[in-house]
Amino acid sequence: MRVCHAPEAVAVLEIAKPAVEFKGVRKVFQSRSGPLEVLRDFSLTVGEGEFLAVVGPSGSGKSTVLNLLAGLDAPDEGVITCNSRFVDGVNTDVGYLTQHDSLLPWRTVEENVAVPLEIRGVPIAERRERVGAMIAGVGLKGFERHYPSQLSGGMRKRAMLARTLIYDPATLLMDEPFGPLDAQLKLVLQAELMRLWSESRKTVIFVTHDIVEAITLADRVVVLSPRPSRVKLGERIAIGRPRSVHDVRFAPAFEDHYRRLWGAIEADIGRPQHDHQ
């Protein structure tokens, strides 16, 4: 394992039991303008129960990392393990809130949210109750019987959030779940997520473009470099828990974290645009 370039190597040592591991992963996409190398020698370890936030330039490969972990795509080189099993097919250990819309358009909100419970064969009464609670939790009460096409962009994302959380998987992958939400609602849902996480201590990988959000929620924030992507910075967040989503930004360490992360991102200015080989 080549850890020399990975600033989170230190962190790795502290982690007792890794839940997710990427080792030397390479991913190349083919396109009309030639192959595009997205990940090269990409390594990342996430401990069990760790809340990891991933930030990085647009198009750097964040969603690709999650897709690989979910087993929806296969790496060209390297191995990926999740909960001590190699990922080489669809990984049903994870709950994946994708960046794109994946609600079933012919099902109402409540029917969509109920899907994972149906799959698990949860009895209908319990299902109804849990679905109702979860929908209320993401602020969609009153929209249970709306179809996705009758929701706003933010509401659709919230319905997906409800569907992912109700599922209660060991590992949560979330790709910009709060992107299209207003500042106020974002805080509410961040708080809700924090509460759920601290109750169950799931492993969470959380992609976001909002550095404040990353610091607020995560145990560790990794910054991806531009393509071909690797972990450029691994920042362990030294803010104690429980945290309040409103007050994190006033924590003494916040300013430091923010500046370091921002610096890592900003350094990519003038990053190469031509990277087809």
Place this chain on the structure above:
Amino acid sequence: MRVCHAPEAVAVLEIAKPAVEFKGVRKVFQSRSGPLEVLRDFSLTVGEGEFLAVVGPSGSGKSTVLNLLAGLDAPDEGVITCNSRFVDGVNTDVGYLTQHDSLLPWRTVEENVAVPLEIRGVPIAERRERVGAMIAGVGLKGFERHYPSQLSGGMRKRAMLARTLIYDPATLLMDEPFGPLDAQLKLVLQAELMRLWSESRKTVIFVTHDIVEAITLADRVVVLSPRPSRVKLGERIAIGRPRSVHDVRFAPAFEDHYRRLWGAIEADIGRPQHDHQ
């Protein structure tokens, strides 16, 4: 015109020539759980060349307002004018960057961006040149020949941005154009948008969830109330131009604006969830 509830009434008086006007607009959607009133007695005036930012809770009706103005949907009551014409069909005066993805999946990025020029019959040589420049402007150089399915979420949004800007319409409607972009790129594109706008002084209506972004870019920020939606606050931004996207947040008025806007948004906490009539 009932302006008594509209705090921007004062602002209206200052505006010489309104480019866009909503007067007493009502919009009700039908759904399985009954009618849903999204806009009620909604009035808004945007001056010619004004940069208006719209913020508001998720599901409050921001996208609905833009759809009505673009003529893609019809109000149940009230009138909408755009550049002195009633909107009662598709409004081809506007360039509309929608919240949802509307790229043509069978066209490459460059072919997608070229669509508006094709429609206008721009000669092929000029078209190619302008498309190339625009694609570079949004940082998609090297991806000209990629299909939308081969782009990341943020890259798709940027392609849409390029397509909307190249079109050069009198009025620009933008629904969260920078939502799925990293902080750094967001600044770059904000600066680019500012530059374009100050050159041409188009009328812009810009929906965002990012209050900082709203203050950075806009002449005026309106906050929508929860459903049924109306303009709750119209905040004229007292920061001089030209502005630098990096420095706006250090402008003396920034803090004030931010606090007032945040206050208006936060007041909606515990907003009604059940609003089917």
Place this chain on the structure above:
Amino acid sequence: QAPKAVPLTIGIGGYTFAYLPLLAAKATNILLEEGLDVSLVNTGSGTNTLAAMLGGSIEVSGLVMSDVILAAAKGQKIQAFAPLMSQYASDAIISVSAAKKVGIEPGMPLKERMARMKGLVLAVSGRGSGIDKLWRYMLALGGLDPDRDVTLTVVKLDQMYSALKSGQIDGFNTTAPANNRAVDEGLAVWVARPSQGEVPGLENFLYTALCARPGYTADKADVAGKLTRGLARASQMLQDNPKEVGRLMQKEFFGQTDLQLIESAVVDQRKTAAVPPTLSQQQFDQNLEFMVRFGHDVKGVTYRDVIDPRLLSA
């Protein structure tokens, strides 16, 4: 000789012995010798042949006389100018097992045979078709009521043999060689043979003829004359040398059928060919009467309407 040959397309309703002299004339090259390069087009049914003629895509066709009369009754102008068959060349067969069941034996008189047909399933090509009429006519001879004593079921002409072979029907009547084949193969036995003149009232029946639009014989006297002559020669040859004609026909039209079968069928059916060629008023009346008897509204049709005998009298 070949370069002088006039091309001519003739429509027929199928490669069956209903057009025996025509098939013979073509197969024996008699028509070519007369200076006609004839090609036959199978339209599958009389209606289709009529349609092709009235639409103008063919000028001459072989038709069943009753179709011509029916068309005339409906205002279509078509005239027969040369006879093909002057026997009702549709012979009835029933399967061997059916014959055993009802006790029909070869030696029995026709009436007796018909009387024993009770309870059988017999194929017709359509209600009111020639086959239907023939069954009804013959069954009536045996004192049966066709609507109650037997089941007349519609089966497409070219599927009758298959239907019989697979046991779906007990019998059918049609032109050779399908019925000859069934008999030769031991599948079926004859129950009535109008072609051999054994059915009273149907002797010397003008069954099929070559037809064209009125005036054809005047406008294309040359071609029509050659045709008529050729057919007469072929009919004669059928009488004189049926085996040879059968051999040539097998080569030309029935390449996949047993030579023996075709030869014997030709021998069997040769008497049906119109020798000497006549299109008489009496033959017409017989046709008309046969149709009227089965309720066709053809009373207004006259001999002159449907028959142009000028080439024959010449």
Place this chain on the structure above:
Amino acid sequence: MTTNDVAAPAGRTGFKPHGRSWRVSRIWVYRLLFAVGFLAFWQFASGRLADPFWISSPSAIFARLTEWVRAGTLQHNLLITFKETIAGFLMGATAGVLAACVAGASDTIRRTIDPFVTAIYGLPKVALAPLFIMWFGIGMAPKIVLAAVSVFFLVFFSTLSGVREVDRKMVDALRTMGADRLRIQRCVILPAAMPWIFTGLKLGLPYGFVGAVAAEMMASNAGIGFLTQNAAGQLDTAGVFAALFALMVVTSLLNEGLGRLEAWIFRWR
């Protein structure tokens, strides 16, 4: 918005009170106008522009229909064809959807069998008449089979296309949730392929009738094909058209019904 009118200002009609029912009745007015115009032209042309022997005339056809209805002939024969077709349709459509789901589940299976299925689909069924008669006799069975076969292929190929067009993202979403093959079929693939299935059904139903009628023309004692065949044999064009007209009405009504069912199923749009 149920409209697909590209040019009309979007939506507005859809929001008017009673917009839909007015729209519906307007459509019926147009249809009536169209039908009346067509029939009037036909009646005019008959005897003037073309020989009624070939094209008959609406009045003659109507007379024949009345006669048949009085005598009960039409009802009797139509009902028989209807029963045969519906039985065939149900069998063929069910088999088509199921087979498409199976074939669509694996690219290998699909691509292996594709040329064979296409080849059989492209066989002129009339040419196989002897086989049909031998295997299925001359009763209702061959008609039902031919109707079923005609429906099967159209539904099969349409559904298969639908299954192939399903958005992978939705399938992937359910797979990560641990859904098995069957549930994905039921929850994603079938609903997503619904527009395709309906296209298949709407293509298949009329061809089911065509199949049944063709089989009736081959060998039968009753049914629309039998009526047609009889009328054709007697050069009775009015009879042929009357039988076909009755068939057309039934086909159109059933397809309209399918359209309604589709609209109801797609109420989520």
Place this chain on the structure above:
Amino acid sequence: MTTNDVAAPAGRTGFKPHGRSWRVSRIWVYRLLFAVGFLAFWQFASGRLADPFWISSPSAIFARLTEWVRAGTLQHNLLITFKETIAGFLMGATAGVLAACVAGASDTIRRTIDPFVTAIYGLPKVALAPLFIMWFGIGMAPKIVLAAVSVFFLVFFSTLSGVREVDRKMVDALRTMGADRLRIQRCVILPAAMPWIFTGLKLGLPYGFVGAVAAEMMASNAGIGFLTQNAAGQLDTAGVFAALFALMVVTSLLNEGLGRLEAWIFRWR
């Protein structure tokens, strides 16, 4: 990823070097196995399980084919049917797509004409044989027309469904940019309806052959339909199957070609 294999671990195969070509040849192996198995069973069954009179046998069919190829009969007749069908297919498909675009452009037009088009589509064409023959004669024309008609409806209804299924959002996006009807058709509706159009074409091509052959069976002196009819008239099952087999091969090959074209057009996936 060209796979639609729901169960296979997504993608991985697609990324292997030479994955595709290996995949392709594997498919051909399966197809060959399938064909050989089927023929072997047929050969075995013939004479043992069923009378060769009904089902003939692969060896007899092969013998007949060789004979025909030697004599040039097969090439001659196949070429004629092929020409007729291709001409009909091109006409029918073009007309179908265009008509669907027109009908799909307005909900009112579509819903007005829908029952009439369905009714005509559902007519058994055989019943109209006399009309076809009268109007179009007995040459190539009626075959081309019947092929075109058969193709037309399938392409029309498929394309129409596709046009109706087009994502409104893309249409709206282009409309706000000031695109006119024609450009929207060209840039959005046609590409979006492409999978539907291809389904229509793939459904239509074999039916074009069926139509041409049916017309040949009605009246002709050349073509596969003629061969079939001729053989059927002589109860020559091997001849019928030989003619149909040649037809099936051509149909399958052409449809395989259409599939390739489709894959090329959909390379953006």
